[in-house]
Amino acid sequence: MQPIHNTHTHIFTLESIPNQFLPLGLVRLARTKVGGALLGVLLNQLWPFAKNDKLDRLAAFLNIGALRTQKDIFEFVQKFYPSDSRFVVLSLDLEYLGSGVAPLSYIDQLRQLIQLKYRYPDNLFPFVCADPRRPRFLELVTNTIEKHGFTGIKLYPSLGFCPADGRLMSLYAYAEAHDIPIITHCSRGGIYFQGERTSDMHCSTYRPHWWPLTDRKNFANRFVDPSNYETVLERFPNLRICFAHYGGRQEWNDFLLHPWPNDTHTPSWLSKINDMMRKYPNVYADVAFTAFQKRFWPLIKVLMNTELLQDRILYGSDFYMVRSSVSEREFSINLRGSIGEQEYSRMARTNAARFLKFDQETD
Numbered sequence: 201m202q203p204i205h206n207t208h209t210h211i212f213t214l215e216s217i218p219n220q221f222l223p224l225g226l227v228r229l230a231r232t233k234v235g236g237a238l239l240g241v242l243l244n245q246l247w248p249f250a251k252n253d254k255l256d257r258l259a260a261f262l263n264i265g266a267l268r269t270q271k272d273i274f275e276f277v278q279k280f281y282p283s284d285s286r287f288v289v290l291s292l293d294l295e296y297l298g299s300g301v302a303p304l305s306y307i308d309q310l311r312q313l314i315q316l317k318y319r320y321p322d323n324l325f326p327f328v329c330a331d332p333r334r335p336r337f338l339e340l341v342t343n344t345i346e347k348h349g350f351t352g353i354k355l356y357p358s359l360g361f362c363p364a365d366g367r368l369m370s371l372y373a374y375a376e377a378h379d380i381p382i383i384t385h386c387s388r389g390g391i392y393f394q395g396e397r398t399s400d401m402h403c404s405t406y407r408p409h410w411w412p413l414t415d416r417k418n419f420a421n422r423f424v425d426p427s428n429y430e431t432v433l434e435r436f437p438n439l440r441i442c443f444a445h446y447g448g449r450q451e452w453n454d455f456l457l458h459p460w461p462n463d464t465h466t467p468s469w470l471s472k473i474n475d476m477m478r479k480y481p482n483v484y485a486d487v488a489f490t491a492f493q494k495r496f497w498p499l500i501k502v503l504m505n506t507e508l509l510q511d512r513i514l515y516g517s518d519f520y521m522v523r524s525s526v527s528e529r530e531f532s533i534n535l536r537g538s539i540g541e542q543e544y545s546r547m548a549r550t551n552a553a554r555f556l557k558f559d560q561e562t563d
């Protein structure tokens with residue numbers, strides 16, 4: 201039997217967070233021992249009233265990301281799972297976020313991951329983050345995969361680029377030709393672009409005047425909409441791609457609350473992803489973060505009993521972003537206990553091994 205795979209984790213440290221990610225020098229403060237502790241206390245006091253993406257992230261960073269190495273964080277998450285478990289570790293290139301610089305460059309974040317991969321060759325499967333604004337990003341991707349044993353590619357469109365961006369076509373061509381898995385962020389919110397809009401920031405699926413930059417979060421959400429992948433998949437139908445978060449909790453709420461189809465809402469991102477799974481052979485989705493909410497467990501159970509979709513859903517937690525909501529073990533056990541052993545096993549073992557192509561390995 202295949203081991204458990206958590207196909208969505210992060211282990212980058214606070215050193216990788218740009219200085220202006222939060223105002224008032226809070227990121228710099230959080231990196232110090234006293235400042236981090238102080239912010240932790242403050243955030244605990246504020247917690248019941250704080251409904252803010254950035255504060256959510258800060259809580260996660262203070263909990264796990266602060267004052268630790270990627271190795272420490274990786275060894276921490278391992279201890280919540282059986283020792284043979286496998287973890288996809290998604291690196292994050294925040295250098296084009298528009299929030300200034302971070303003490304640790306993205307290249308150094310990758311260097312640390314390369315070291316860690318040598319240490320944990322059977323448990324750690326790193327993905328390299330591709331951003332079309334980075335000069336020679338494709339070279340970085342091919343190098344880390346071919347020379348350093350990285351497993352796949354991470355895309356995070358809300359950092360400020362459209363998945364249908366022409367500069368990414370060479371990346372998709374490479375991924376499809378070599379059957380390399382891609383995991384793309386697909387939920388509203390999270391970390392999103394903070395800088396000034398530039399002329400290359402547009403998506404063919406939306407007209408430019410629909411893009412007010414006054415609301416940065418919604419601006420970034422345009423990039424995340426899975427519809428942006430329709431033209432990509434038409435051109436690269438065999439692309440091995442996973443929509444992280446399966447559209448996310450807001451879209452799952454919409455799906456549960458509204459009749460479909462209807463006049464006022466376009467299809468939920470959940471439905472759009474399901475349609476793409478039905479149309480293309482290698483489209484997957486993970487339940488990372490989204491599955492921490494109890495109200496979604498019956499829906500996951502139903503999806504895991506729906507023909508075809510049941511073979512495309514992956515188990516991921518979004519460690520350590522999800523820790524401000526539940527502990528890692530709670531996330532895993534709650535889901536496993538509620539959807540049942542067979543469904544959990546299909547998600548975390550069979551489907552994940554197929555997505556990552558571990559099921560083709562012979563020993």
Ligand SMILES: [Zn+2]
Pocket residue numbers: 208210290488518521
């Ligand atoms: Zn994530």
